[in-house]
Amino acid sequence: MKRRAFFNGLARVAALFGLGGLAGSLARRAQAGHTVWQIDPWKCTWCGKCATECVLELSAVKCVQFYDICGYCDFCTGYFEPQPNKLNTGAENQLCPTGAIIRKFIEDPYYEYSINEPLCVGCGKCVKGCTLFGNGSFHLQIRHDRCLNCNECSIAKACPVQAISRVPADKPYRFKTLEGKK
Amino acid sequence: MIAAQINQRFPPPQFTETGHQLPHLTAPPPRLGALDWLDMGVLLACLALATWLVLRRRQRRELMLLGLFSLLYFGFWRNGCVCAIGSIQNITQALFDSSYALPLTVLVFGVLPLAFALVVGRVFCAAVCPHGAFQDLMLLKPVTLPVWLEHGLRLLAYVYLGLAVVFAATGGGYIICRFDPFVQIFRLTGSLTMILTGVIFLLMSIFIGRPYCRFLCPYGVLLGLAGSVSRWRARITPDKCTLCRRCQNECPFNAINKATPRTLQIDPTPEDKRRLVIRCALLPTVIVAGLWLGGLSGDSLAKAHHTVALAERIHLEDAGAVTGATDASNGFRAEGTPPEKLFAEAHALVHRYVLAGRLCGAWVGLIVGLKLIVLAWRPRRPEFETDAVRCVACARCFEHCPQEHKRRQQKAEINGVLAS
Amino acid sequence: MHSDADKKVSRRGFLNAGLVAAGGAAGWLAGCDQAQPPAPTNRQPLGKRFTYDVSEYEKVEPGQLLFAAAGQIPTGLQAASCLAVGADDALYVGGDQVIKIFEKDGRPRSALALPEPPQALALDKDRVLVAFKDHFAIFDGAGQTLLKGEALGPRAHLTAIAATGEVLFVADAGNREVVRFDAAGKVLGRFGKLGSKDGNPGFVVPSPYFHLMIGSDGLLWVANPGRHQIQAHTLEGRFELGWGQPAMCVEGFCGCCNPSFFARLPDDRFITSERGLVRIKVYDAKGKFLGLVAGHSQLAQNDQNLPVYRVACDSAGRVLALDPITGVIRIFVPKADEPQKTPAQQK
Structure with missing residues (x-):
């Protein structure tokens, strides 16, 4: 029994030492600041999985409007059905299935479009319409007031183009910028 | 790509009539980084408290209360993420992928419970892990599983650990997180299948003590191994064991080794020795078998990796074996990377998976072989004692x-005397 | 009491444990071979209501195709941005920091190095007019700078250039106006800004596609993408007329801002290029829809990264379309006279 205790002790010390070494070597590379999940809008293909794959009932992914690159078009292809009857806010003309886009007249011929986030399901339908025909100012982003920051993001796993990765928490968004893609 | 780039370098319209200013895009910040330190502090405090409760106070009720707190804090409040079980994968990924930035919290959650287990046994399982606490609180009518079933099912956890490490090391994803039965319940949202799985586990927990901890939890494997060499751990009684067997009957986890019956011959019989020798000789065979089987599974394991799956799809599409395109293949073609590059990448990955599969198979073989040896070798125990590997210090x-x-x-009585 | 019984039970237990383990491992491997366990999906895929679908408008009626593909010329440019046809039908392709010149059969002729990436390109006799981001420059055939225009400010984003003898026009998408220069590069005037009182309905330019050219009719034709029109102006900048309707269907200009580019055939018919629904179409000189050069399915390789074709026409009535993503010029010939393929026209 004594011998056994001795070997146990030896193993314990070795294991503690090893564990400390592992932790130390990893701690040198570890980040004190945490990281969060975010979508790279330049890779995103608006497949619609963001709306269905999130662990939340209503996805943490929402469409955002980056006003600086919006064309403020009257005929916004992110707002209107491909072939609308009229360019007005009638529900039958709207592209968004949940009516989450707000259209506001600014001055002739400019209209401002913004997202009513509680209604947005993150399906990316408007993002596709905007990006194909317009400037792509609508894009999908993970909203951190909703995101649970799961260890493995289930949307990231399902994303067909691997557009979701971890970013430093102090720069938690990847908006499309005026400078374009890096 | 380039078209998109040119597309965006373009100033917005000027609103000369109204002077309208462009609104700013709101950007709600993520959870405060300082709260990470709180999590780490709470973990350390809970581990220390659990140690004190197990070794000094020896009160089940207090331990349960701590477990309830852990369940509420780490489970329902922190939504089960960050978690020590899942941290295995992050740490593995950090070891194999130097570009991966391991969060400090995850490292601490991975290492601290193990360090405690090396010294005082599995106090983490006792009352700090929300998964364990959840199941333990549900355990109302424990039934004892047959020993053979217990041993067999416990092997699953070793396989699960092996696979989790394989996938984390090769970039195939975090299967522990993906198939965690309780995290969806902690979040009170999630896929129906996984919530149902969680509910089934909880219902099972009413009768079978901690089914996830015992038969699946990969972190429990590591804690068990660490606990096996611990210095102090839960002792059934610090006093002389009366060999009454009540502890063994009451342990819902088959984690108490019975004392060697006094009637039994002290020295092992020649038959016992022979069996031990045969099983020791069997060990290399089992390992090699595992190695071989693991290598065979490498190809199929590799399909979990996005690149390999995509390469396969592109190959099939190009060969005309399938019609149409998936979102992934569409996206790949839009990106314009030559398929040869993808194929080369996928090829290298499959090689890595075959290697990883072999190692995983060898690991499972080693565990099976060692298990057979350990089962054949029965040391003399003068009294009933907790099993160093299996005891969760409940x-x-x-x-x-x-x-x-x-x-x-x-x-x-002493306290009464002192008080008076 | 329990010595022998226990031993027996345990021994059987060992075997059973081994069997369970082996069975478990085999089962696992077999399971792996079938398929990976799919990640638990939260919900069913989204319905049709949540999918942006314009496939109906991507269809092309074969009868509407007036042109046929007749080969391609790979330019080898990483970022091809502009295309023009010279007097001798040579092809000028701008991109990266160079203008590459090809013979009409696709053989490379020469190249002119540029100080920065070109945005637009036009030819006036043997002068090469190049628009950069905020200024233009004129080069001779050997690449010598003849004239460098003044910079038009930080908002400037030039997208087209055209000249005839004494006047030169650039389209400034950033400022949403056309700028007139004299032969010496001095600004003569600007027109087309929204809200200006010069009788011009104003250019609506939501995205950096804003094309102009001078027609053989002596008019300056400017695409007004936000209004889905091609508009004619006198060389003094006075608005004359415009044609074009917004519509997804093939007769109209689709999306929020089209046509992106246009060119004119020797017989004055218009060739227009659209983005979103990638299509190159033919209109007569008055703006009546005639048919297609090529439709979405021929021009777009995938659904995500859609090219915006730059178009030009040569004296033989061929339509040349530059794919800026791949840097390939695609050649289309009228269907009436089938292509006479030359060896250098590579597939």
């Missing part, structure tokens, strides 16, 4: 030990 056995009752009575 403190149930204390409650049922007549010696413990005696001790508590004496203590109460």
